[in-house]
Structures are given as structure tokens and as C-alpha cells.
Amino acid sequence: MAQQTRHAPNRLERRKAHTRSALVRAAQTFIAAGKPNVPILELTQAADVGMGSFYNHFDSREQLIEAAVEDALDRYGALLDELTVGLDDPAQVFAQSFRLTGRLHRRQPELSRVLLSTGLALAGSDKGLAPRARRDIEDGARAGRFRVRDPELAMVIVAGAALCLGQLLHDHPERDDAAAADQVTEDVLRMLGLPPEEAHEICHRPLPDLDTRP
């Protein structure tokens, strides 16, 4: 019994996971390209999978898209977690996350554009990266680092800045994404009540090098 349920490197499961993953990746590509309504056939061909395999894994296109967005969010969140581990100052965590998000817009354009295209709807909700930002803001407020009257209205600015920064970087590839991200982060920090000098300083600390990771 143990041998049956305790699958070793079970090839069946891996094949299934591979197919599903291919579909999710393909969906992300189309979402990023602004074509979330791509025909199923075209999508499965892009994923190099049979037409029917789609229906083995999902009931509808909406379901796949939801899964694709969730996957993108998970990967983005995990990356931010990993890159901000060990920081204890909430302002520092927030600043680092925001600066990194700005940089990631350029490094992982598809991942980023998936979030962009759904980001507006998620900005005020409890899905996506919003809870993380809200947590950072409230942590910072509790720790006396930020001075915000209404966290939700602060979220409005933060989410909006993140989204439009992504859009700006996408529209203007010639821009220095790191500098832009740092500048916007600094602006946002000032809006959150951090003293200007400190905001400036925090946004010029060195960041983990994104180029050295997978």
C-alpha cells in the first residue's frame, strides 16, 4: 500500500503536471499579449498539447486564466518573500518590495504583464499582491514608521503607482527601470509620511542582484 500511494518520481503525475504547466504558461503568454480570449485550439497549439488536453484539466477558459493569474501571483509573491527575508524594518521591507517590483517589470515582462492586466481589479481586493502591500503599510504604521490616516486610501496610491509604473516601463523601454522604480518608491514613501531624507536614503541602498538568480 505504502508503495502504491507513496509515489516515487511518479511519471504519470509528472506528465500531467507538465501538460498543465504548459497550458498555464501559454495562457500567461496570451494574457500578456492582451489576448485573453484566444481560441482554445490556438492556445493548446501554442502549448504544444492536444486540443482535448485542455478539457482534461480545465472546464472553461476562465478557469485556466484564473489559474494562470494565480500562478503568476504565487511566483511573484514567493520571489518577493525570498528577496526581503531577514529585513525587520517594515519601511525597509516595503521599499525593497516596491523597488524590486519595479525592476521585475523589466526582467520578467510576461509575468509582469499578467499582473498588470488584472492588477487594477485586484488592487483594492484581498487577492494578489494587495494583502502584502497592506500588511507592510499597517506594519509600518504600527511601528510608527509611516503616518497614514486611512490605510485603504494609502493603498490606492501604492497600488496605482505600482500599476502605472509597470505600464510606463512597458511603454518606454528606453527608460532606466531601476532609477524609475527607485524614484517612484521614494515618492510613495514620502507620501506615507517617511521623512524625505530617510526616504531618499532607503531608496538608494543596494538591492539583491536579480541577474544572478534563475
Added chain:
Amino acid sequence: MAQQTRHAPNRLERRKAHTRSALVRAAQTFIAAGKPNVPILELTQAADVGMGSFYNHFDSREQLIEAAVEDALDRYGALLDELTVGLDDPAQVFAQSFRLTGRLHRRQPELSRVLLSTGLALAGSDKGLAPRARRDIEDGARAGRFRVRDPELAMVIVAGAALCLGQLLHDHPERDDAAAADQVTEDVLRMLGLPPEEAHEICHRPLPDLDTRP
């Protein structure tokens, strides 16, 4: 000759305009509902016009949607023009426009949601309300009212705040839209370098009463 070309209240033209207008309004409704891909037939039925009339006026759905967005932008822009006429202080013009935009999200939800759904793409461009905001920011900077390093990056925050404020008001109808708009405007003004007291004062001046207009 003069009588021919100088059409009096030409009924033919009015009928054509009426049909076109009905299509544009219907399109705006569907865009606002998040269904820009509505079938042509369904759209024409909602507009209460014949199937073929659509093809008399537009070549493709994209063309109609473009026209619908342009119409929404024109109406929004004209409204803001009208409501800020006579103001000479750029900071005042900007603040008034932003506060009014926040309020309009509630008064004209469909018009507003059309802008929301396309706003992100337009935020950094030279279309939509972006040129107006950019003009106000640059005017303010020239007049020494604002202190911005990079107008484009300031735009990032302004556009983002406007978009996410609209989203917030849509998601949370229980919120006091006037208070939220004023608060966010105040935050944005501070980010633009206006002294906090002045920002606060400007955002509490009385506004034209929207309820008294058509």
C-alpha cells in the same frame, strides 16, 4: 446652393447621428460591464437598432470601441473644462479636477468605468485625460507651485491614484466618495511638493455642485 449645403435641422443626419449615438452608448455600457467582446448582434439589440446598422457606421468592433472611449473622454474632458473655468492657480486647477474626477466616478458610473477599463493603457500616453494632468503638473511646476523632479514619474502616481480611486469607489459603494477623493487629492498634492497645510486647505474648498447639472 446655400440652402442645400447649409442643412437646416436635417432629419436624415439626425437619424444617422441618433443611430450612431445609440451604438456608442450601448458599447459604453458593455465596456463598463467588462464585456468589450460582446457579439455584434447582442450589441445592436441593446442599442435597439438593426443588425446591419452597425456595419453602416463601423468596420469592426474595435472601431466602435475606440469611438466609444473617445466619446467618453470628450465628455469627461469637456465637463472638467467647464467646471474649472476661471481658475488661474495651476494647483487649484489640478486639485479641483482631481477631486471632481473622484466624485464623477460615482455620479456617472458607466462613463467612469469606460475610462477605468482603458485608463491604464492611456495613463502614460498622450491620449485621454493624461495630457490634461500632465499640463496641470507642468504648469504648476513652472509657476513654482509644485516641485517635481520628473513630470513623467509624477504622472505615474497621479494616473495610478486616479485609476485606483475609481476602482476603490466602485468596489466599496459604502464609502463617502467625496471624502475619499479629497483625501487622495490631498495626498497627491503633498507628493507634488505642495506644503501640507496648503494642500489640506485647497482640498476643503467648496466645489461646484454636481447635482445641479444635467
Added chain:
DNA sequence: AGGGTGGATGACGATTTCGTCAGATCTGAG
């Protein structure tokens, strides 16, 4: 008054997209 024109209409054939299903292929266990 009535001929001519611009606009509206919706039925129709063509095309696209959908979702299923029966069979092919692969995997792991006995």
C-alpha cells in the same frame, strides 16, 4: 407630386469556435 438618395433592416451562407468522444499511447504493477 414623385423620382432619387441615404439610411436601416434582418435573413442567409460562410466561417469560427466549442466541447465531446472513441481510440491511441504511455505507465506502473503483478
Added chain:
DNA sequence: CTCAGATCTGACGAAATCGTCATCCACCCT
């Protein structure tokens, strides 16, 4: 080696959507 179960596959009929076109109506001009 063989079999049962799991997954993949693409062809197929059904359904939705498209864009056109012949036709009709209302209005304008003479």
C-alpha cells in the same frame, strides 16, 4: 510480458458569430 488505469489526441457535429446583400422606408429636392 501482460493488463488495467490514467492521460493524451484530434476529428467531428453542434452552436455561435460574422459580414453581406437585397430590400424597404423615410426624407429631400426639384
